Amino acid sequence: MKAQALHGHLDALLLAVLEQGPLHGYAIIEALRSRSDGHLDLPTGTIYPALRRLERAGHVASTWSTVNGRERRTYQLTDAGRGALAGERSGWREFSSTVGRFLDADTPPTTTPA
Amino acid sequence: MKAQALHGHLDALLLAVLEQGPLHGYAIIEALRSRSDGHLDLPTGTIYPALRRLERAGHVASTWSTVNGRERRTYQLTDAGRGALAGERSGWREFSSTVGRFLDADTPPTTTPA
DNA sequence: CTTCATACGTAGCAACGCTACTTGTCGTTC
DNA sequence: GAACGACAAGTAGCGTTGCTACGTATGAAG
Numbered sequence: 329m330k331a332q333a334l335h336g337h338l339d340a341l342l343l344a345v346l347e348q349g350p351l352h353g354y355a356i357i358e359a360l361r362s363r364s365d366g367h368l369d370l371p372t373g374t375i376y377p378a379l380r381r382l383e384r385a386g387h388v389a390s391t392w393s394t395v396n397g398r399e400r401r402t403y404q405l406t407d408a409g410r411g412a413l414a415g416e417r418s419g420w421r422e423f424s425s426t427v428g429r430f431l432d433a434d435t436p437p438t439t440t441p442a
Numbered sequence: 443m444k445a446q447a448l449h450g451h452l453d454a455l456l457l458a459v460l461e462q463g464p465l466h467g468y469a470i471i472e473a474l475r476s477r478s479d480g481h482l483d484l485p486t487g488t489i490y491p492a493l494r495r496l497e498r499a500g501h502v503a504s505t506w507s508t509v510n511g512r513e514r515r516t517y518q519l520t521d522a523g524r525g526a527l528a529g530e531r532s533g534w535r536e537f538s539s540t541v542g543r544f545l546d547a548d549t550p551p552t553t554t555p556a
Numbered sequence: 557c558t559t560c561a562t563a564c565g566t567a568g569c570a571a572c573g574c575t576a577c578t579t580g581t582c583g584t585t586c
Numbered sequence: 587g588a589a590c591g592a593c594a595a596g597t598a599g600c601g602t603t604g605c606t607a608c609g610t611a612t613g614a615a616g
Contacts, residue, residue: 354593
């Protein structure tokens with residue numbers, strides 16, 4: 329998967345994984361990886377700043393905890409975040425249907441008929 | 443449609459509209475607008491540099507002509523461009539199905555029952 | 557003669573995600 | 587007990603990309 333393709337859709341993905349329950353950053357990375365069959369293997373340098381962006385925006389809230397001597401920052405969706413997710417979803421639908429109109433259309437006949 | 447959403451997919455769109463035949467820049471803008479029901483209304487400052495990028499990459503070729511005293515630069519897909527388009531299409535499919543797995547899933551019950 | 561549609565273009569900016577690196581604990585292996 | 591990998595968090599700086607705001611010029615319409 330091309331790296332820059334995510335541009336503008338990462339927030340939506342993060343909100344979507346958090347919709348199913350609170351997770352800490354590292355677990356979010358793993359959730360994205362497993363739920364996408366390995367297609368989304370995002371580096372920490374992508375995830376952590378994005379989560380802080382979302383927190384600044386009020387879409388998620390975080391709480392620290394210590395598990396086995398390891399510091400964890402667990403994020404959970406806020407009500408505002410749930411609203412934002414709904415918006416992102418409809419935005420995604422519009423975007424993907426618009427672009428899909430140009431790109432999904434016809435796979436050029438790879439099966440070039442004789 | 444959010445502005446930055448296109449990030450990384452613009453080239454694919456341009457190749458896709460040119461797949462149906464050569465067009466000049468201004469006509470490409472109109473084609474994108476009409477074929478997307480107005481959702482894609484891209485400014486010249488987006489299109490022209492993108493077309494030059496594609497030309498530098500060898501995906502399109504341009505020829506100048508004068509129509510009614512107006513200079514036109516008509517772009518057409520090259521063979522390499524056709525190949526690139528095929529790649530972009532499969533990239534798009536992978537991308538949209540991956541993201542869609544998170545976002546298309548379930549429209550949260552907008553029909554919040556009273 | 558002014559305005560709008562046509563037609564091309566550039567300069568500079570802002571956003572976003574990535575690469576590369578750092579810090580620290582725990583568990584396992586040598 | 588040293589070393590290494592998995593776990594867990596983070597920052598600094600960079601490159602790409604599309605957008606905003608301009609600038610130029612012709613032809614048609616009023």
